Amino acid sequence: MKPLDHVTILDLSRVLACPFASMILAELGATVIKVEQPGAGDETRGFEPQLAADSAYYFACNRSKSSITVNLRQPEGQAVIRELAQQADVFVENFPVGTLGRYGLDFATLSALNPRLAYVSCTGFGQTGPYAHKKGYDTVFQAMGGIMSLTGEKGGGPVKPGLPVADLTSGLWVAIGILAMLAGREKTGRGARLDFSMLDGQVSLLTLAAARYFALGEVPPRLGTEHPGRVPSATFRCKDARFAHITASDQHWEPLCRVLGLEDWGRAYGTNEIRVEKRDEVMPMLTQKIAAFDRDALIAALDAVEVPIGPVNDVAEILADPHVRARRLVGSFDYPGVGEFKALALPFKFLGWDNPEIGRPPALGEQTESILRERLGYSAEQIEQLKAAKAI
Numbered sequence: 001m002k003p004l005d006h007v008t009i010l011d012l013s014r015v016l017a018c019p020f021a022s023m024i025l026a027e028l029g030a031t032v033i034k035v036e037q038p039g040a041g042d043e044t045r046g047f048e049p050q051l052a053a054d055s056a057y058y059f060a061c062n063r064s065k066s067s068i069t070v071n072l073r074q075p076e077g078q079a080v081i082r083e084l085a086q087q088a089d090v091f092v093e094n095f096p097v098g099t100l101g102r103y104g105l106d107f108a109t110l111s112a113l114n115p116r117l118a119y120v121s122c123t124g125f126g127q128t129g130p131y132a133h134k135k136g137y138d139t140v141f142q143a144m145g146g147i148m149s150l151t152g153e154k155g156g157g158p159v160k161p162g163l164p165v166a167d168l169t170s171g172l173w174v175a176i177g178i179l180a181m182l183a184g185r186e187k188t189g190r191g192a193r194l195d196f197s198m199l200d201g202q203v204s205l206l207t208l209a210a211a212r213y214f215a216l217g218e219v220p221p222r223l224g225t226e227h228p229g230r231v232p233s234a235t236f237r238c239k240d241a242r243f244a245h246i247t248a249s250d251q252h253w254e255p256l257c258r259v260l261g262l263e264d265w266g267r268a269y270g271t272n273e274i275r276v277e278k279r280d281e282v283m284p285m286l287t288q289k290i291a292a293f294d295r296d297a298l299i300a301a302l303d304a305v306e307v308p309i310g311p312v313n314d315v316a317e318i319l320a321d322p323h324v325r326a327r328r329l330v331g332s333f334d335y336p337g338v339g340e341f342k343a344l345a346l347p348f349k350f351l352g353w354d355n356p357e358i359g360r361p362p363a364l365g366e367q368t369e370s371i372l373r374e375r376l377g378y379s380a381e382q383i384e385q386l387k388a389a390k391a392i
Contacts, residue, residue, distance in 0.1 A: 002029025002354045007182065010081070010088040011035065011065070012072075012105075014042045016138070016164060017198060018094045018122050019061040020171030025090075025178065026064035027346050027356040033084065033371060034062065034362065038069040038392060041364040053337030054361070061171075063333065063343065064359030066367035069392055076391035078103050083376050085110045085117060090178055094122040097132050107193045117191040118181035122174055126197030136198070141166035145202025150209055152222040159222075166202050173201045231275035231282055232256075235312055238295040243312035246290075246302070255305035259298075260289040333360035368392055 007030040011022045019034075019042070026032040036042050047057040071077040082105065085091055091110060093100055100106050107119045124141065125131035139160055142148045147166075152159035177194045185191055209220045212228065220228055225245065227233035233247040248256050250272055257266035262285070269275050275282050290298060295311060302309040313321065319330055327349075332342045346356040372378040372392075386392045 002356070003350075004029035007031070007089045008087065009033070009090040009092060009178075010084050012081070012091070012093040012095070012100075013122065014094065015044055016061055016167040017170035018092050018120070018174055019044075020168060021174035021178065022065065022092055023061050023063055024171070024175050024346060027359065028348070029354075030090075032065040033088075033367075034065045034067045035070050035072075035081065036067055036364060038071050038365065038390070041067070041069070045364065051335075051338050051341075053335060054363070056341075059335070059341060059343070059361050062361040064357075065362055066371060067362035067365055068368040068371050069365035070368075071391050072103050072105070074389060074391040076386055076389045078105060080372070080376070080386070080391065081105055082110065082113060084371075086114045087375060088114070088117060089182065090118045090120065092120045092122070092174070092178075097123055097127055111191060111193070115190050116185060118178060118185065119191065119193045120174060120178060120196065121193065122170065122196045122198065124198050126200060127195045129197075131199070138164040138166040141170075141198045141202050145199055146206050146209065147202060150220055150222060153224040154222060154226075156222060166198055169205060170196070170198045170201045173204075226279075226283070229276065230272060231279050232286055234283065234286075236287060236290040238293055238298055239291060240294045242295040244290070244295050244298055244309055245312055246307065246309045248307055252307045256302065256307045259301045259305060259307070260286070262289060331358040333358050335360050336363065365392075 004025055007025070009022055009025060009030050009032045011018065011032050012035045013019055013022065014036075022030075022032045022034070034042070040046075042058060042062070044058045044061075045055050047055050049056045051059075070080050072081065081103075085105075093105075107121070110119060111117055121127060123132075124136035125134050136144075139148075142160055142165065143158070145166065148158040148160055151161060174194075174196055177196060181192050181194060208229075212218045212220055218228075225233075225235035227247070230247065230249075235243050235245045237243055246256070250270065253270060253275075254266035257263055265282075265285070269278060269282060293301070299309055299311060311317070318324060324330065329345050329347065330342060331345050332340050334340055343358050345358055348356055369383055372383055372386075378386075383392070
């Protein structure tokens with residue numbers, strides 16, 4: 001048994017943030033009914049890279065769901081969604097502010113039909129505030145939310161991270177919000193609405209940078225891979241042109257210095273406070289000494305004295321890593337027209353629940369008729385009438 005086997009999610013969201021959230025919950029056991037536009041579906045089905053039958057982008061965030069196609073602009077389609085919402089535990093949408101109100105699918109309408117419904121509205125800037133109707137994408141939220149100002153080399157311009165962190169972390173925030181509402185419902189018997197802003201999510205991630213600003217009035221500068229409050233914590237280039245990252249606390253400093261042949265420094269720069277103050281002396285010497293080691297030899301030597309170090313892996317290297325394989329983080333599913341396709345498992349290992357399993361994504365509208373028949377009791381004639389009305 002999986003922990004969310006009892007939960008049904010009606011998911012009207014598209015693209016990345018909310019689909020990522022609902023996929024996490026699906027592989028934790030929830031039944032997720034993904035509602036897509038007839039004929040086109042979630043726009044990510046058309047994103048690169050394209051496969052024979054669909055998109056790898058779509059695959060990445062839509063596993064283990066069912067897909068139904070419903071035209072929300074048709075009254076008959078809206079009626080289908082209202083019926084499904086009456087049977088759901090969670091309703092997820094990321095339409096622009098006010099859109100679903102025009103379709104009779106807003107929180108007030110659906111909660112009147114199903115008072116236990118947990119209703120999620122995920123937008124770029126939230127339902128209120130001066131930016132409520134402003135448009136935005138992942139990188140806009142990164143830029144506005146502050147993370148891009150922190151990322152980049154010393155003296156260089158802002159740099160975006162290599163993944164869409166605003167979308168992905170928003171998905172995690174949304175999943176947490178859903179679980180909180182479901183837990184609260186166990187107490188009250190009533191649902192609730194979550195107004196989640198992706199910009200809010202990015203601001204909330206500032207944590208330590210904000211703490212330094214609140215404490216010191218410091219606007220953190222870009223430091224590349226270095227840490228503003230710890231030395232050493234940085235990436236170093238090795239003799240073989242590969243990179244390793246070292247993060248050392250005071251208890252690691254002397255062992256690090258012994259390996260590098262800097263025993264005198266182990267005593268002279270023994271506290272992090274001193275090393276931060278003398279950063280411009282410490283970092284060039286460490287960089288010079290580490291450059292004399294091949295990466296594997298450096299890692300082996302520092303692992304032996306328990307100094308935290310790791311290789312800077314590229315995607316191929318980490319996915320082939322023996323520890324990642326042993327933890328079963330790489331699996332696969334079979335998809336019609338594509339065959340076996342590799343996928344990343346959820347990073348949960350339970351004792352007391354069944355572990356998440358990688359499921360395949362649905363083809364567009366694959367479960368439309370079965371859900372209408374089995375969940376809503378529609379007859380074949382009713383389904384044909386909905387098709388004729390272009391509602392499904």
